[in-house]
Amino acid sequence: MASSKRALLIDTAQALFYKNGFRATGIDLILAEAGVAKKTLYHHFTSKDDLIIATLMQRDQQLLLRLKTDTQRLIPVQTCQTKLAPIMAFFDALAEWITSEQFFGCMFINGSAEYPRHDDPIHLACREHKLLMMQLIESLLVEVELSDKKSVVRQLSIIADGAIVGAHTMSESDSTRFAKIAAQAVLTHFCLNYTQ
């Protein structure tokens, strides 16, 4: 195995950063939790910020993969029109994630909150994830005929983010239910071939 320690460090850091925040989580805690020497960390990463970005990149891939997989699994159980099933299933996948045991909001929204400067590499990494999330939403709308697809993608992205924030900030895990309803309303409004 090339560098299992590197992977172990990222996994440990991810759990701690997500649960407690980036600035609140010290290097020493990560090292103690992972059982790894400090020298090893700085062998694989140039700085804490570098570790944060690597953590965000892994989280990005894992979360998108999870949402994609869960969405596909949930498409068949949708009761709506076939072409809308993928995007509706996406909101169910979102609900599963949000109501799962370990949910502390979106790591990327949290990251951009802790590193507010728009030119900060960490902030930019968070932005990158949100762009990929929008691409995922767009990919689930390929079969849907919309009067303005770009606009609908933006609207659904906003609704998804709002649901995540609502669930975390207000500790109300049922926000995805309302997000799905809002998404349906948007799709009804802009779908050219919609049948209730």
Added chain:
Amino acid sequence: MASSKRALLIDTAQALFYKNGFRATGIDLILAEAGVAKKTLYHHFTSKDDLIIATLMQRDQQLLLRLKTDTQRLIPVQTCQTKLAPIMAFFDALAEWITSEQFFGCMFINGSAEYPRHDDPIHLACREHKLLMMQLIESLLVEVELSDKKSVVRQLSIIADGAIVGAHTMSESDSTRFAKIAAQAVLTHFCLNYTQ
């Protein structure tokens, strides 16, 4: 004046916390910026967390007042149905705030991100603000006949939060435009007496 220093400290802290984050902003920087002695800070506040909460409470009042005022001002220029004008004006007020010079997201979303534990006093203060925000949205819907008002309030609240997050995390200030469109779609869908 009872305690101008206390007000000065809160004002200074608010600007710095908002721009740079809570944990990233040290007590010493606030004191230097405000030109106030450390002893004075700990005369008015028991701890940094106490100052943070006082800051959040002031911010809560100021932001809600600003949004209420701006909403009232923007009601007359709405082109939609009269009864929907208040809530539509709210999304324009949101847009004015988001596109204003100094915007670093929602201080309460950021706060709950930095203090993720749901029982943390700071997290709870952020939650409180979001509840008041929902009350504001609800108050703008009094004249609107809706099939399920509670549900619509939640949906609009989610859309508003999504717009704020989108503007900050993705650095795209036009998110409120799409939020307003989504809000219109939701209202169209649930409004009993809607006419386009």
Added chain:
DNA sequence: AAATAACTAGACCGACCTGTATACTTCTGC
């Protein structure tokens, strides 16, 4: 005018932070 409250300036504390250096050990590829 006296007393009390609010304030300044700055030293200081212990804890914690990121990151580096030293010295040694284990693993791994050729």
Added chain:
DNA sequence: GCAGAAGTATACAGGTCGGTCTAGTTATTT
């Protein structure tokens, strides 16, 4: 089997953190 990479353990540097303390100064109130 040996060289080099990757690892451990730990001390340490240099700084910042929140918070306390002392001592003296200004304001306010009665």
